[in-house]
Amino acid sequence: MSTYLTEETTQVTDAAVSTRLSSLDTLESEAIHIIREVVAEFEKPALLFSGGKDSVVMLHLATKAFWPGKVPFPVLHVDTGHNFPEVIDFRDRTVERLGLKLVVGSVQEFIDRGELAERADGTRNPLQTVPLLDAIQQNKFDAVFGGGRRDEDKARAKERILSLRDEFGQWDPRNQRPELWNLYNGRHTVGQHVRAFPISNWTELDIWRYIERENIELPGLYYAHERQVFARDGMWRAVGEVSQPLPHEDVITKTVRYRTVGDMSCTGAVESDAYTVADVVVEVAASTLTERGATRADDRISEAAMEDRKKDGYF
Amino acid sequence: MSTISEISPGSLTEGLPTTLFRFATAGSVDDGKSTLVGRLLHDSKAILADTLDAVARTSADRGFGGEKGGIDLALLTDGLRAEREQGITIDVAYRYFATDRRSFILADCPGHVQYTKNTVTGASTADAVVVLIDARKGVLEQTRRHLSVLQLLRVAHVIVAVNKIDLVDFSEDVFREIEADVQQVGRELGLGSDGITDLLVVPVSALDGDNVVERSERTPWYTGPALLEVLETLPAADELESHLESFRFPVQLVIRPQGALAPDAVAGGLDVEAYRDYRAYAGQITEGSVKVGDKVSVLTPGQDPRTTTVVGIDFAGSSLEEAAAPQSVAIRLAEEFDVARGDTIAAAGTVREASADLYASLCWLSPKPLREGQKVLVKHGTRTVQALVRNVGGKLDLASFKLEPASTLELNDIGNAQLRLAAPLPLENYLHHRRTGAFLVIDPLDGNTLAAGLVKDHPGDHEDERYSI
Numbered sequence: 001m002s003t004y005l006t007e008e009t010t011q012v013t014d015a016a017v018s019t020r021l022s023s024l025d026t027l028e029s030e031a032i033h034i035i036r037e038v039v040a041e042f043e044k045p046a047l048l049f050s051g052g053k054d055s056v057v058m059l060h061l062a063t064k065a066f067w068p069g070k071v072p073f074p075v076l077h078v079d080t081g082h083n084f085p086e087v088i089d090f091r092d093r094t095v096e097r098l099g100l101k102l103v104v105g106s107v108q109e110f111i112d113r114g115e116l117a118e119r120a121d122g123t124r125n126p127l128q129t130v131p132l133l134d135a136i137q138q139n140k141f142d143a144v145f146g147g148g149r150r151d152e153d154k155a156r157a158k159e160r161i162l163s164l165r166d167e168f169g170q171w172d173p174r175n176q177r178p179e180l181w182n183l184y185n186g187r188h189t190v191g192q193h194v195r196a197f198p199i200s201n202w203t204e205l206d207i208w209r210y211i212e213r214e215n216i217e218l219p220g221l222y223y224a225h226e227r228q229v230f231a232r233d234g235m236w237r238a239v240g241e242v243s244q245p246l247p248h249e250d251v252i253t254k255t256v257r258y259r260t261v262g263d264m265s266c267t268g269a270v271e272s273d274a275y276t277v278a279d280v281v282v283e284v285a286a287s288t289l290t291e292r293g294a295t296r297a298d299d300r301i302s303e304a305a306m307e308d309r310k311k312d313g314y315f
Numbered sequence: 316m317s318t319i320s321e322i323s324p325g326s327l328t329e330g331l332p333t334t335l336f337r338f339a340t341a342g343s344v345d346d347g348k349s350t351l352v353g354r355l356l357h358d359s360k361a362i363l364a365d366t367l368d369a370v371a372r373t374s375a376d377r378g379f380g381g382e383k384g385g386i387d388l389a390l391l392t393d394g395l396r397a398e399r400e401q402g403i404t405i406d407v408a409y410r411y412f413a414t415d416r417r418s419f420i421l422a423d424c425p426g427h428v429q430y431t432k433n434t435v436t437g438a439s440t441a442d443a444v445v446v447l448i449d450a451r452k453g454v455l456e457q458t459r460r461h462l463s464v465l466q467l468l469r470v471a472h473v474i475v476a477v478n479k480i481d482l483v484d485f486s487e488d489v490f491r492e493i494e495a496d497v498q499q500v501g502r503e504l505g506l507g508s509d510g511i512t513d514l515l516v517v518p519v520s521a522l523d524g525d526n527v528v529e530r531s532e533r534t535p536w537y538t539g540p541a542l543l544e545v546l547e548t549l550p551a552a553d554e555l556e557s558h559l560e561s562f563r564f565p566v567q568l569v570i571r572p573q574g575a576l577a578p579d580a581v582a583g584g585l586d587v588e589a590y591r592d593y594r595a596y597a598g599q600i601t602e603g604s605v606k607v608g609d610k611v612s613v614l615t616p617g618q619d620p621r622t623t624t625v626v627g628i629d630f631a632g633s634s635l636e637e638a639a640a641p642q643s644v645a646i647r648l649a650e651e652f653d654v655a656r657g658d659t660i661a662a663a664g665t666v667r668e669a670s671a672d673l674y675a676s677l678c679w680l681s682p683k684p685l686r687e688g689q690k691v692l693v694k695h696g697t698r699t700v701q702a703l704v705r706n707v708g709g710k711l712d713l714a715s716f717k718l719e720p721a722s723t724l725e726l727n728d729i730g731n732a733q734l735r736l737a738a739p740l741p742l743e744n745y746l747h748h749r750r751t752g753a754f755l756v757i758d759p760l761d762g763n764t765l766a767a768g769l770v771k772d773h774p775g776d777h778e779d780e781r782y783s784i
Contacts, residue, residue: 020551021642022332023418032643033599036567040656040697064631065597065643068580068590069572099578150409157408176406177764178432178680180439181753182599183694187762201420203411 024210027202031058032065033182034161034198035145039065039072041186042143042194046103046136049075051087051094051219052261054147057207058199060216062145063098074101076144078132080124080263081108082242087261090219103139105131122242123266129313133169136193143186143194151203155307161200167191169313204259208284212277224257224275235268259284333413336551339422339437341430341461342447347478351447351521352410352423353388355543358528359412388521407437416547430457431713431727434464435678435767439753442551443472445542450483450518454496460713462497466504466512467676467711467729467769469746472549473506474515476542480534481520487536490518504716511746517542552749562603562611562662563751565696566596566654570645580632595629595645596654598697601750603662604639605646610663613654616698616738622663624649657698659741659751669739673702674773676711676745677756677766678729685724685732691765692757693736696750699757701737708732724766731771745769 021029038045047062049055062071077091095102107127110116116127136144150157160176162184177185186194199207211218229236229252230245236256237243243264245251256269257280274280306314342348357367367386374386410421422437424430438444446461448454458475465473475497483489494516501507507514517526518534519542525531526541540548571594581587605611605625612620627647628635638644646660659666673693679685685704693702708731710721724730745752748770756766 020334021639023335024332026335026641029599029641029643033567036597036643037697040568063577063579066570066577067629067631067645068576068585068593069570070575070577097579097582151411154408157410158406173406178436178767180436180755180764180767181750182440182601183753183755185694185755185757185762185764187692187757189762201409201411203413203418205413206418 024206024213027199027206028061028064028210030182030201031061031198034184034196035062035065037184038143038145038162038186038194038196038198044139044141045073045143045145045196046076046139046141047071047073047145048147049077049091049094049102050261051077051083051091052147053207053211053218053222054149054199056094056216056218057202057210058145058147059094059098060214061198070099073145074103074139076103076105076132076135076139076141078105078128078135079107080128080265081106081111082124082264084219084221084238084240084261084264086221087219090217103135105135107131110134123263125263125266126309126314129169129309133313136169141193142188143196145196145198147199148195148197149202149204149207150200153306155310159197159200159310161197162186163195163197164188165193165195165313169193171310171313173307173311205281205284208277208281212281219261221258221261221269223277223280224255224272226253227256227269228252229254229256229269233268236271237268238264240264333416333418334551335420336417336443336546336549337420337422337441338443338445338546339424339434339441340445340447341424341434341437341465342445342478346447346449347389347521348423348447349389351445351476351478351519351527352421353390354521354524354527355421356410356412357388358524359414359543407433414543414547419546430460431464431678431729432680434461435468435680438465438468438470439767441470443474443546443549444470445474445476448475448477448493448497450477450479450489450493453493454500456714458497459500459716462500462504462506463711463713463716464678464729466506466509467678469511469749471511471552472513472515474517474542474545476521477516477518478521480518480525481523485518485525485533487534490516490534490537515539515545517545561665561748562605562609562660563601563666563748564596564598564605564646564660565601565698565751566656566658566660567598567697568596568656569654570595570597585632594651595627595647596660597643597645598660599643600638600640601696602640602748604637605662606637607635611648611660612663612666613648613652614659614661614666614669614741615654616657616669616700616740620666621650621652623652657696659696661741666741666743669741670773671736671739672773673734673736673740673742673754673768674771675732675734675754676729676769676771677724677732678769679724679726679766681758681763681765682726683758683765684726685730685766687722690759691734692759693734693740693754693768694757695740695742695754698738698740700740701759702734702756705733705735742770744772 107124110131116130148156158173160179188194228239230249239251254271257272257274258269274283340348340352370390371386373390408423410423412419424433424437444465448458477490477493497516501514506512518537519526525533528543530541607625609625611625612622614620625646626649628638629645687704687706689704691702692699707722709718710728710730712719721730743751752770754768755764756768758765
């Protein structure tokens, strides 16, 4: 009965561990399996690509899944118009290098046409939902890969790997399909689409260890650099065209890096001297704050900020 | 045995890489499951300061711990707004933490509502399941139900945590009595004695942390390992499965670039001529291992198995000599067979004939009940086929583990059924093949998942009377 820790089982354990895949290899295999399933079962998938680390890892996994062939789907970027210029540059170089098609949904165009209103706080992250759904509809994408991870947020912790969205892009957390074994059910009706999250089971540290192991290039602002910043909401905000200090906010030069890369108007930097990927791995492992808590103003709005955005069709 | 420690830079970049272990928790809120999960996350330092601050504020607002103060660990696993408002957990939530030895994926399965659906879902991918029992209450009917489901799903390791041991004054007598009851239920079910599963019983106090991460001095009569030590050292399912002879590889898609080679690979020096006629079968090994030179059979529904040799195992530019479950790879074969998605590549001569008659246990997961004569879809491996529900062979009473007559299955029921498939599939007994013996039943009308299916042997050659129709 209680066979635990008999000599025999101990030996089995030791022998098995020696031939065992590392956790990163297991996560990589799982993600590649999911990416291939979606490509095989859907008519027209696309991959959300912002130039942020999670989407860069997603794209790297896709290149491995279909090697030596090209990645067989386009990438989709919802551009808030407030992006860091170096990230847009990185995005364009990556698309060029891999020979991909880039589809851009522009928040600015929706604002210019009067179909979206600028928020009082100037934050544009929550405004991405409408252009995202529009791009999905216009291009008839039936599956959209995202780099969402369950460790990011408590609403995401309940997200499925294949997540069904209705005609309005809405997520219904109370009515999700059970997900069993490695059998993913992507069936959907006309008008519905599926969000696919192949790196659901990765943590922030897994992402960084994988970036280190695979030698994956990222936008430079993920690493320590000097930048003019001012303090707001307990975060260091970059000085830029759309991110200007108020009269009482002093501008200083700090050595910082970004843990998440999003809209300049709501993404904060952290003080850091992590100049290399190895430094970042060490820093993330020792960090005492969650990446969203540390650097995202939009997730501080309420306890259920992410849950509410997801229900409305956010990433 | 390593215990939780601060992750030092050295442990991340040097030494052995950590391995992945998936486990689920089952039990009701009253058994202290949320507190146990919170304790594991808290003591393994998976909870960061900002989350902890928020929980501490809420704990204080609710007057948790009275004058002692402290934080309500159960709040750490709070999820959706509706769950917080109603004080219940609706859906399986996934949590992550790591020690020096392993990275853990925890499927936190709520116990109150739809426990069968949630337990089946969480257990389907789990290497181990921790079932909670309240030391003051002992083995309840719900415990029997949980253990029945886990036995049916053949979860390799079942760990019963006898919680709130502090509330029975750390009494060895109470623990031994519960332990004996658990083992009695185990014997009735075959759990821990079927050569597939094992069953362990650990006394814990989730609230105070006894035997959760560290062995407790307050249970000197218990000489076994703490819960986390158990989780750190049990072999994961794929460690056991990759030692099997039975290589199984459902083909997901064919990689055949025909000149559309990846520009980055070409820029990196890929020999364009050599890859012009490249053709490989992409998939994830579900079981066993394969080497270059192995004889394999290609199983295509409606055709006789075709035997050939593996000439290459590729992964993103590397050529592998061998690969094992759960690796995702691309396999090249000696012959230019017509192989497509839905076919299975298997060790030659190890798979029985494909069959259009499917005998199975079904865990019914939908509010729409199962009817005889109903048309459904069956998703098995990488193939989905139409199927007709011929008859329902009975419903399992989970408390007694006896089969009762039934002509329908409703949400959270587990029963037997016979289905007729529109095309034969290489079905294998779930008892011995956790992946190729599993399937989904899907509603063709709205695409929703209706049931989790476990393939059984055909009547006449089944080995376990309890599963007979």
